Structures are given as C-alpha cells and as structure tokens.
Amino acid sequence: MVTRQSAPLGAPTWIDLSTSDPERAQQFYGTVFGWRFENSGPEYGGYVTASVDGRVVAGLMRNDPQWNAPDAWTTYLHTADADATVAAATAAGASNCVGVMDIPAKGRMAMLTDITNGFFGIWQPGGHDGFAVFNEAGAPTYHQLTTTDYARSLDFYRTVFSWNTETVSDTEEFRYSTANFDGEALVGVMDGSAFLPAGAPSVWSTFFGSDDVDKSIELIVANGGSVLRAAEDTPYGRLAAVADPTGAEFNLSSLPG
CATH class of the missing domain: 3.10.180.10 (2,3-Dihydroxybiphenyl 1,2-Dioxygenase, domain 1)
Structure with a gap:
C-alpha cells in the first residue's frame, strides 16, 4: 500500500462526496471499493470518513438541498495558509463560495470557483493531513x-x-x-x-x-x-x-x- 503523511503544497490532498443519500453512498462505495466508514458525530455535522485498510481515503456529507447543486465529488488542494490562498485566488479572478472555516482539531478549509468557474476546495491541515493512501485500488x-x-x-x-x-x-x-x-x-x-x-x-x-x-x-x-x-x-x-x-x-x- 502506498501511504504518505501529506500531499505536496498545491496538490490534491483530500476529496469528499456531497450526496443526497449518504446511506446508499456508503453501501455503494463500500461494495465497489471495499471502503469502511466512520461517522464523525454531531460536532462535525455527521461528516463520514471512508478508509481503506485503516487509512483515510475520502469523506462523505449530505448534500443540502439549499445548495441547489447536484451530487458530486470535490477536490481539495493543499495550502499552508488558507486565508492567503483565498486572497491570492480572488485577486487572480476566482470567486470565494464558502469563506475560510475552522474545522476543530482537523484544519481550515474554503470553497472556491476558479477563473473558469471550476469548483474546488482548499485544505490547510491542522490534525487531518488528507487522504493517506493513493495509487492503490479504491484510492x-x-x-x-x-x-x-x-x-x-x-x-x-x-x-x-x-x-x-x-x-x-x-x-x-x-x-x-x-x-x-x-x-x-x-x-x-x-x-x-x-x-x-x-x-x-x-x-x-x-x-x-x-x-x-x-x-x-x-x-x-x-x-x-x-x-x-x-x-x-x-x-x-x-x-x-x-x-x-x-x-x-x-x-x-x-x-x-
């Protein structure tokens, strides 16, 4: 298994699924990729973490109808400073969809659309270093x-x-x-x-x-x-x-x- 401590700066470091049916998604991805799931509890809004052989690989969360967005996977890029990255991105033509948020004991995040309206996230680790397995089946x-x-x-x-x-x-x-x-x-x-x-x-x-x-x-x-x-x-x-x-x-x- 290929493991790592963290992604290089600027590279994809985390992915998560916004889904209208978290229970069905867990059944589906558990069957297809062999993922195991852990609910982070109400403190994190019921966010679910998926793992392969004990190594975190992805997240799942409920798609809020108020977001008016289809179910989709989101890619997060690694940053050492979420505030500075948001400032640089908006100066370069991006839109800040969700401002920088602190995730207790995990890190800091924000959601952006780039200059061509491509939707992505940024992640500043602060306890959660992103997916720990890659270039393997189910990762x-x-x-x-x-x-x-x-x-x-x-x-x-x-x-x-x-x-x-x-x-x-x-x-x-x-x-x-x-x-x-x-x-x-x-x-x-x-x-x-x-x-x-x-x-x-x-x-x-x-x-x-x-x-x-x-x-x-x-x-x-x-x-x-x-x-x-x-x-x-x-x-x-x-x-x-x-x-x-x-x-x-x-x-x-x-x-x-």
Missing part, C-alpha cells in the same frame, strides 16, 4: 481539470498554487498539460472547449484505482451506478468514466502492473 490515483479556457486555467493555478506544468500535447485534437510535484504528475489539465457545453463550468474529477476496471464497472452497474464512458485502453492505462447511484461522477484507472 485516488490522479485528478484532472477539464477546462473551458485552457490557457487561463493554467495561468490561474500557476499563479495561485505555484504549479510546475508540463505540456503533454498541444494540438487542436488534444491539448493537455500536467502539474508535476516532486517529479510526479498528480494533476492533468485538459482543454475541453471543443466538447463542453456552451456556458458550462470547468470540471474537476477524481480517478480511483482499480485492480480490474471491467470488474469494477460490473459492480458499479449491479449496485445502481452507470457507465458514462466505456472502459478503454490508453497510453495511461485502462480508463473509464462512471457515476454512482445518485449521479456523482468519477473515473476508474487501472494500476501499474
């Missing part, structure tokens, strides 16, 4: 921003989070860069302007590792989920896009052999 392996404005997105995240980016491809058919941390590509930025609907926001997505992507898809469908993009072999492994029973989207990725 995050990669994160991707599909953006409506490729150049502006890259400029934004370079400015606010000091991303070191590398161009993978720069053609009309496929324009893509990675953000590299300590020599490892942990984030991808894809130009989605040719296929995202007009007026749509940019979208952050999480890839979860699977020992057998096709078998994971069978479990997903059998437990009420759906397939958005069928499994296919790519230079980056076998990939698929799926959704859970209430429509929250995520991706599957095979693990290195």
Whole structure:
C-alpha cells in the first residue's frame, strides 16, 4: 500500500462526496471499493470518513438541498495558509463560495470557483493531513481539470498554487498539460472547449484505482451506478468514466502492473 503523511503544497490532498443519500453512498462505495466508514458525530455535522485498510481515503456529507447543486465529488488542494490562498485566488479572478472555516482539531478549509468557474476546495491541515493512501485500488490515483479556457486555467493555478506544468500535447485534437510535484504528475489539465457545453463550468474529477476496471464497472452497474464512458485502453492505462447511484461522477484507472 502506498501511504504518505501529506500531499505536496498545491496538490490534491483530500476529496469528499456531497450526496443526497449518504446511506446508499456508503453501501455503494463500500461494495465497489471495499471502503469502511466512520461517522464523525454531531460536532462535525455527521461528516463520514471512508478508509481503506485503516487509512483515510475520502469523506462523505449530505448534500443540502439549499445548495441547489447536484451530487458530486470535490477536490481539495493543499495550502499552508488558507486565508492567503483565498486572497491570492480572488485577486487572480476566482470567486470565494464558502469563506475560510475552522474545522476543530482537523484544519481550515474554503470553497472556491476558479477563473473558469471550476469548483474546488482548499485544505490547510491542522490534525487531518488528507487522504493517506493513493495509487492503490479504491484510492485516488490522479485528478484532472477539464477546462473551458485552457490557457487561463493554467495561468490561474500557476499563479495561485505555484504549479510546475508540463505540456503533454498541444494540438487542436488534444491539448493537455500536467502539474508535476516532486517529479510526479498528480494533476492533468485538459482543454475541453471543443466538447463542453456552451456556458458550462470547468470540471474537476477524481480517478480511483482499480485492480480490474471491467470488474469494477460490473459492480458499479449491479449496485445502481452507470457507465458514462466505456472502459478503454490508453497510453495511461485502462480508463473509464462512471457515476454512482445518485449521479456523482468519477473515473476508474487501472494500476501499474
């Protein structure tokens, strides 16, 4: 199992699911990924933490209808100073959706939409260091921003989070860069302007590792989920896009052999 103490600054450090049916979500992800769950209690609003082999991997919370938002996964980027990051992000064109909040004995967080309306969070650890397992079955392996404005997105995240980016491809058919941390590509930025609907926001997505992507898809469908993009072999492994029973989207990725 690949474990770590914390993510590099500016990299994804935590993910959580806003769901209209937390009980069903626990059944679904427990079956598909083997997650175990612990309710943090009323002090934390009933927030549920998921673990793989005793290592925290994700969070789940109830989607409040007042938010008027679909069920979805959220990616949080690591910051050493949430207030400074919010200030830098808003100066660079972001909107601050949820101001900086103290989470007792855990850390500090805020929610933002970037310059192309991509929704994401920031997390300043203060007892909770983020997901402790990655690049394993049932754990995050990669994160991707599909953006409506490729150049502006890259400029934004370079400015606010000091991303070191590398161009993978720069053609009309496929324009893509990675953000590299300590020599490892942990984030991808894809130009989605040719296929995202007009007026749509940019979208952050999480890839979860699977020992057998096709078998994971069978479990997903059998437990009420759906397939958005069928499994296919790519230079980056076998990939698929799926959704859970209430429509929250995520991706599957095979693990290195």
